[in-house]
Amino acid sequence: MGKYTLPEVPYAYDALEPHIDARTMEIHHTKHHQAYTNGLNDAWDKLPPSIQSKDLLDVLGNMNGVPEAVRGAINFHGGGYDNHRLFWNNMRANGGGQPGGAVADAIKKAFGDFNGFKEQFSAKTTAIQGSGWGWLVFNPKSKNVEYKSMPNQTSPRTEGLVPLLGLDVWEHAYYLKYQNKRADYVTAWWNVVNWDEVDKRYSKTI
Ligand code: MN3
Numbered sequence: 001m002g003k004y005t006l007p008e009v010p011y012a013y014d015a016l017e018p019h020i021d022a023r024t025m026e027i028h029h030t031k032h033h034q035a036y037t038n039g040l041n042d043a044w045d046k047l048p049p050s051i052q053s054k055d056l057l058d059v060l061g062n063m064n065g066v067p068e069a070v071r072g073a074i075n076f077h078g079g080g081y082d083n084h085r086l087f088w089n090n091m092r093a094n095g096g097g098q099p100g101g102a103v104a105d106a107i108k109k110a111f112g113d114f115n116g117f118k119e120q121f122s123a124k125t126t127a128i129q130g131s132g133w134g135w136l137v138f139n140p141k142s143k144n145v146e147y148k149s150m151p152n153q154t155s156p157r158t159e160g161l162v163p164l165l166g167l168d169v170w171e172h173a174y175y176l177k178y179q180n181k182r183a184d185y186v187t188a189w190w191n192v193v194n195w196d197e198v199d200k201r202y203s204k205t206i
């Protein structure tokens with residue numbers, strides 16, 4: 001067994017119905033997230049001990065320090081491992097609505113108002129070509145929150161950004177229920193956003 005084990009989903013697979021169906025959740029977690037976990041363990045074994053002793057988040061934040069031969073695998077599987085555990089936790093049953101706390105003010109400051117943010121996040125995430133993720137991130141340099149699209153499983157952490165809220169738009173995240181209608185999935189997903197968790201993540205950055 002490797003260092004990394006499959007993180008838990010903190011609710012039942014059917015908890016996000018009807019917005020995200022139970023079968024999609026089960027396959028997404030037990031097959032896809034498990035595959036990133038296995039891939040991360042395989043890649044981690046190939047790292048030098050000086051990097052193996054580090055935390056995954058520190059490694060993702062300093063990809064130049066990772067030997068080139070394993071960098072792609074760490075980027076993909078390490079990103080996939082971290083992105084999905086963030087994703088499960090930034091959703092919940094009976095979620096949605098509007099954020100509260102400090103993150104609500106940060107969103108207002110960056111995007112004008114909540115609806116402006118929501119529209120921009122939805123439009124840009126729906127428009128991602130191929131597989132990727134839409135993110136609300138905190139930028140430690142500007143001290144502001146921003147929208148960021150990332151390709152495949154590349155973590156926002158690789159660009160020095162702190163992920164606050166992520167939306168997986170790989171087809172495996174929605175195809176069983178929504179088929180080609182990614183925009184409908186994005187619209188429905190707002191109903192399961194866990195804003196308390198997003199505010200908690202934001203509070204750790206400031
Ligand atoms: Mn996924």
